[in-house]
Every structure is written in C-alpha cells, then in structure tokens.
Amino acid sequence: MTVLKDTRVTVVRAGDVVVKAHPEDTDEAALTARLRAAAELPGVLLPPLAVRAQRVAGRLVTLWPAGEPVDPSDPYAAPWEAAAVLLARLHDVPTGGLALPPAGGPARPARAVALLDGLDGAYAAPAGVIREAFHSLPPGATVTGPGAGRLTHGDWHLGQIVRYDGEWLLIDVDDLGAGTPAWDLARPAAWFATGFLSPDLWERFLAAYLGAGGSAVPHGDPWRELDVPARALTVQLAATAVAAAGAEGRPLDDVEQALVSSCGRIIRTAPQRGRVRPV
C-alpha cells in the first residue's frame, strides 16, 4: 500500500485500486452527483469503481482504478496537448442533465488568502500585497455560482490527469461542476503570466485547446476571458506558496517572490472601480 497524498484529502493506492478519503466537510449529495458525472463521461473523466461514496470512520471514501500519473521530471515532455483536448471535451458537455453543484474553482482563492491570517509578522509585507491583489479583483469574480453554466473541472493542473487503459483521462471530481470554463485554463495562464511557463509550452497548450474546439476563450483574444480568472489564480498560488513558506518558517524563494511580484502588478493594473483600498 502506498500513500499518494495526505493533506485535506488522503489518497492511498493498494494494488490496482486507489482509495480517496474526502475532506470531512464534503457534501455527500454533491459528491454523488460528481461521481455520476465521471461515470457518464468515458474518454474524458476517469470512471469511479462505484458511483456511491462509502463512509469510513466518518469520512466519505471513493474507489478508483489506478492510473499512471504524468512524469514530473520534465515539464516539456508532459502531455500538454492531451490535457488541453480533455478540457476542451469536458467544456463541451452540457450540464443540464447532470444535476451538478457549482464548480469549486472560484471559492479557492479566498480559502488560500485566509491561510495568510495566522502567519508570523515577518511575512506581513508579502501577505499585504496578496490581500490587496485579492481585493482588487472585480466584484463577484470569486463568488461560487454556476457562472457560464458549462461543465468545469474546478482545480486543473498536471497532477489531475492519469493514463489509464492507454488513454489520458481527467481525475479528481471534488471541484467538478457548472462553471465558467476559463477557470480551468487560468492556472497555466497564471504560470505563463508570472514567467514560469515558457511561451512555447503555453502556446502548445492553448493551440491544442482551441484546435479541439475548446469554448472557454475566443480564438483571437483569449485574454479577454482569461484575465480575471488568471489574476484570481495568481493570487491563490501566491497565497498558498507564502503560507507554505510561513508554515516552514523560511524566507520566500525565487518562485514565491515572483508570485508576490505578479500580485503587485495585478494591483497596479486593476480596474479602478473594482479596487478596494485598505483604510
């Protein structure tokens, strides 16, 4: 048995089966709807072994076939195109018949920013920049709701695809729901905007998404739809990273500093109307 993850969720692999214990506050009806959606979308989402969660020691637990994750050693070799095509297919699914809750993406930035509250005073300056960037987001940008009403993953990154039975599939339905699909492209967009993701990898990903008929962004001007969710994801990434540095009691590394710098630029380029200044 191998423990794959032990954070808010616990993921354990035993042979060909992956067992996932969901967070304690998980809504069972929402999780069941999400499991059913995964079971009904072969070729897009990894199907669960059972469409009902079980309760073990108070936690909801789901069972999945074990897939092969992306090799983290070489980002260039990662299946960017396959991932983009999966997201394009996901965004093409009408949510009408699936009775899904709203996608979880927009709720995440506020949760991440709240992690800054308990930090030592040594992190006050970066935490202040991140909070101001969060408050500069347009009103309503980080409110959970059905958004554009399209099927949206809600927490996509390269750890959220596995190869199973010869094909790449999306995993992790915890934030799956009706939403604004540009949020699923917002994390790589934030990596690109902060200077981590090279323009050629970003272009490969975006071109594959658009080439597969992806509907989240317009062909000519993808940043029209990406700008706000990518700002929000940058704030979320910065808050998560600075909170992690704070928890370890170490100075910010280059990556964390670059994310805080991005937050500074987000504040300086915020539309004035949406800007809330601390009094």
Added chain:
Amino acid sequence: MRCPKCSGSMRTYDRNGVHIEQCENCRGIFLDYGELETLSRVESQWAQQQYTSPPSQHGGPAWGAPHHGQRGHHQQRSWVGMLFSS
C-alpha cells in the same frame, strides 16, 4: 455661424489642428470637411503608441512578467512542484 439644429450661436475651437464649431446653446458639434478623418487618424496614432507588442501569438495580460519564460534552470526546478499540486 448659427447652429443648424437649434439656431444658437456657434463658437470655434481649435484642437490639435482640427477646427470644431460648438453650439453654445445645445452643445452640438459641427465638423468641417475632412476633420472627422483627421480625428480618426490622430486616434489611431494614439492607439498604436499605447499598444506594445504581445509576448506570444495569443498575447498576454497587462500584468504579465516582463520576461516570459526567461527564468534560469534552477528556478524552473523549484516551480515544477506547482505544476502538479493544488
């Protein structure tokens, strides 16, 4: 000159080489022949000055880092973890 709409008296302004007659009563504006084209030309010159070349084929945000993808390899190693986690 009288305003063709309300017959109020019109006053001439000169803005960047463009003659503009404005009615002091209804604030309506009268442009001479060719002056609308001059305004459009000035506007597009201004827009071009504001426009900076995009960092990639599909552009980038106004708040993007100045040097996309120009980070050193040691930095790349440390951000790779972020690619794979929430």
